[in-house]
Amino acid sequence: MPIKNGEQYIDRLKRSNASVWIHGEKVNVPIPSHPAFAGLISTQAELYDMQSREELRSVMTYESPTTGEPVGLSFLQPANRSDLERRRSMMKVWAEAHHGFLGRAPDYMNTGMMAFGSAAGLLNELHPTYAENMKAYYEYCRENDITLSHAFIVPHTARLSTLMKTLEEPDAPRVIEKTKDGLVVSGAFLLATQGVTAEEILIFPPPLPSIYEENPHAFAIAIPHDLPGVKFICRESFVSGASAFDFPLSSRYEEMDTLVVLDHVLVPHERVLLYGDEHMAVRFIEESHFHMHAGHQVLCRNIAKTEFLLGTVESIIQSLGLRTYTQVIEKAAEVIATLETLKALLTASEANAQLDRWGTMLPDAKPLSAASYLFPKLYPRMLEIVQLLGASGLVMIPGEDDFRSDVADEIGRYLRGIDISAKDRVGLFRLAWEMSSSSFAGRQSLYERFFFGDAVKVSTRLYHGYSEKDTFAETVKRFLT
16 A cells, blocks of 8 residues: 555544553544544544645655555655655654654654664574564555554563562563464553554563573564454543643643553564564664664654744743843743754754665764753753743633633633733643643653653663763873873
């Protein structure tokens, strides 16, 4: 199939038989009909529709190397800097459409799957069958425009740290049987964001050590999200209502996070991307450069999000007439400096890109790692600035129904701003509330803080990947001798 449109995306989810639980009940309606998922699915359908628009076709797609049909450009394996910039332009269009609030927009895993498929040669010597499976699955996703989620994180009870503390075998995901039809897998995985609203899920947990030659904890699989034995247990939904006026962000961009439980799931052999080799599992994540390719997409998204935050900050300043206050301008300047820093890091990552051993143009890791380190620290500060500027205006936010009620005249009189009507001002401050202070905002802030792991993992990745530090240390030594 060529690229899909929004209607096709929705239709695939309507036909899904996924086992989904939310608020203590099993979902027994088509996924696109459920209020916890409807707004997000509608938003992503709009993203897919953009691929078919004539004026955007050349920006959003490229010719499949297999069929010549148009496929999503975020699947592109960049062969040169021009390809890298072209892919970034496509990701920028989608990021600006959702203003950076979709951490798992489809291009995130499209890019990640490209990294895996392009590096499949790493498996050739020891695991040629898995190498073919990896390449074939990348091609399948690209040619069918699959919406893909992933689960890499295991619960605390499944981690090596638990084993060291309790001396009990962790309840870790594992292959419990090999059959002629495939591997039987059981276990649980945390935080599969958009697992319900994607068509398939890639599962690649960090393996526990094992005494067996074939480590049952070391595996990577890719499966439809409604495969028998797969269950999604959702957290509380942060969609506060369907009104785009009252809830401008959560009604559109609330991505559900889930606990994914696999209960004796039979994974066909062709959907097994790696099994048994714990050392290769660790190597493959690193040497496929997953974090760098995904980090390139993430930085495009974070720039769009920061631009939207700056737009909100400036709108508050204008609506309240605050441009003459130096303490206000200083806060806005912080957001501007953050935005320009991120843009400079993106430019540097592309300008210093180099071909990797797989023939893929790899963005420079140093600026991308720096961005991954900085943004989780800067994002909460930008939300604080929205709170400080919005102040009481973030609390006094009547709803859409109030403007149709008998008190509409009073609201219109007393809540208007500088050259802005009361309804437009309230709409702005409802946006600022959802952005900075709501349950949706809290989840977004936590999500950004731990997007690529905790602060120690992110800083370790930056430190050990920054080889120039040794050169600078030598400069100091020579200076002191």
